[in-house]
Amino acid sequence: MTNTTFQAFAGADLGRAAETSPLRVSRRTLMFGVAIAGAAILGLYVYGPRYYQVGTDDAAVAADIVPIVPKISGYVSALNVSDNSRFEAGQQLLQIDDRDYRAAYDTAAAELGAAEATKATAVAQLSEQVRIVAAGEAAIPADAAALDFASQQLQRARQLERDGFGTTERRQSAQSEIAQRQATVTKDQDALEAARAHVQVLQAGVKEADADIARRQAQLAQARLNLSYTQIFAPAAGSVASRSVQVGSFVQPGQTLLSAVPRKPFIVANFKETQLARMKVGQPVSIYVDAYPGRSFRGHVDSFQQGTGSTFALLPPENATGNFVKVVQRVPVKILVDEPADETTLLAPGMSVEPYVTIRRPPEWLGWLMQ
Secondary structure (H helix, E strand, C coil), rough: CHHHHHEEEEEHHHHHHHHHHHHHHHHHHHHHHHHHHHHHHHHHHHHHHHHHECCCHHHHHHHCCCCEECCCEEEEEEEECCCEEECCCCCEEEEEHHHHHHHHHHHHHHHCCCCCCCCHHHHHHHHHHHHHEEEEHHHHHHHHHHHHHHHHHHHHHHHHHCCCCCCCHHHHHHHHHHHHHHHHHHHHHHHHHHHHHHHHHHHHHHHHHHHHHHHHHHHHHHHHHHHHHHECCCCCCCCEEEECCCCCCEEEECCCCCEEEEECCCEEEEEHHHCCCCCCCCCCCEEEEECCCEEEEEEEEEEECCCHHHHHHHCCCCCCCCHCCCCCCEEEEEEEECCCCHCCCCCCCCEEEEEEEEECCCCHHHHHCCC
């Protein structure tokens, strides 16, 4: 064997020995283990949260938006907000020209005062008439006593005339006195009845005055309301959206002038019905907003709508027509945001979000997956 052949043979043996050395085997095992561990971590990162959370990308920010509408018509004399400006609860948003409504209020107040004066006059007249009735009632016994005395005088005059001690003139005078007393009794009784009837008339007048006062009070209250409607205040703290009014605009009742967006939005997430089995009210929710990548908001499940979204659609499905195809339905779930008010202002109605509801509490060492 030549020297060259021996060297080649020795080199091949050394190469095979190097390939099968413990160092090379250990490196391969290490790389294989690292690959397995990486795959396990990746799988845990991707599929682990699904065991503890359920999420959906069919969700958006919502809010109880209030349209600001006037109750009266008129020209806008002052506008205290602008596009996208923020306001506090009870803050005056705009002013409608109140001159016509203030004049109507003053007129109603004057008419109420006149009605009250009319009632005062009717009450005074009634009080006077009651006294007249009392005087008439007091005169009746006196008239009866005078008539009785005249009757006695006539009897004495007749007796004296029969005995020859009286004259015919005296008897006739006594008879005339009786006729006068009877006439007085009749006149006073008729006057008393007339006075009593007039009391009823005056009482009806007082009731009519009361009714007129009540009507005038209602008119004054309505005028006061209309005057108050010239000032429109914010129902809650929020911001302006979709403003369509300007100073000088003529507005009508029911016309939407702007929209008041509250500062406390919420999330409406349409989860599949197959995801609701372990969801409960109060469970924590991690909210990811497309507009703010890498940031999450805290929230909790507030309530579940009693019905799927398709049930309340404009054209609900008619499954009894024979062409039924089973489709997984979605149920709207309301999620409240637990962040402070200054943080929730970043969330605008209509923004797309991805909420993840924690349905099981993960172990502490897996807590980083739920972040």
